[in-house]
Amino acid sequence: MEQSESDSRRGRASVIRRHCNCRHCLAISVLHCAPLGLRSTKFRLVSGQTASMSIHSALQQSLSPNPADRRAAERELDVLKAAPGFSQLALQLAQDGSTSGPIRQAAALLFKNYVRAGWAIVRRLLQEKERERELHAKNRVRRTMKIRQLFQCQKQTVQHSRPASYPS
Amino acid sequence: MIQLSDAPNLQVQVGEAIAVMAETDFPLNWPDLVNVRRSPLITL
Numbered sequence: 001m002e003q004s005e006s007d008s009r010r011g012r013a014s015v016i017r018r019h020c021n022c023r024h025c026l027a028i029s030v031l032h033c034a035p036l037g038l039r040s041t042k043f044r045l046v047s048g049q050t051a052s053m054s055i056h057s058a059l060q061q062s063l064s065p066n067p068a069d070r071r072a073a074e075r076e077l078d079v080l081k082a083a084p085g086f087s088q089l090a091l092q093l094a095q096d097g098s099t100s101g102p103i104r105q106a107a108a109l110l111f112k113n114y115v116r117a118g119w120a121i122v123r124r125l126l127q128e129k130e131r132e133r134e135l136h137a138k139n140r141v142r143r144t145m146k147i148r149q150l151f152q153c154q155k156q157t158v159q160h161s162r163p164a165s166y167p168s
Numbered sequence: 169m170i171q172l173s174d175a176p177n178l179q180v181q182v183g184e185a186i187a188v189m190a191e192t193d194f195p196l197n198w199p200d201l202v203n204v205r206r207s208p209l210i211t212l
Contacts, residue, residue: 094175094181095171104178105178111182112184115189119189119191
């Protein structure tokens with residue numbers, strides 16, 4: 001994860017370069033890229049400033065006393081959630097000292113809820129994978145047992161019947 | 169780098185998010201979590 005020098009010098013919202021596709025990089029800037037390894041699909045979120053501004057304005061609107069505004073803001077946030085790098089931008093907004101307190105708080109909540117929802121899906125997929133693996137292992141054991149039993153039967157048949165009734 | 173030392177209420181939210189990730193991913197998919205937590209890159 002890098003911040004481009006020119007942008008940080010200008011004090012603009014940072015442009016983020018993500019070096020791998022791992023979901024940790026997606027979610028919290030520094031952490032790690034080890035599980036999936038460094039991938040060739042380098043990702044550059046060039047529209048970071050625009051997206052950050054959109055999240056900022058949507059969050060600001062979501063704090064409005066007008067219910068219609070709040071609903072519109074929630075819809076906008078739902079759309080923004082699908083964009084790559086959303087969680088990074090939400091976290092950056094939460095860290096941004098120049099942003100007002102309520103918006104930072106809302107951004108932190110948004111980040112937490114985003115991670116919770118996303119990781120719940122990941123956890124479910126992992127559990128399904130684990131169950132599938134167990135099922136495969138059980139089936140493999142069952143097959144091996146059956147083959148072993150068949151061999152035993154054949155061995156006994158050969159021992160008892162050969163050569164009289166089992167010449168070949 | 170996560171810097172939230174100035175806002176304890178935000179630390180709680182982000183901490184919870186990291187806990188959710190760690191619960192799912194550690195240790196298999198996040199083996200260096202302990203090192204990350206000890207590194208100065210995250211100042212919660």
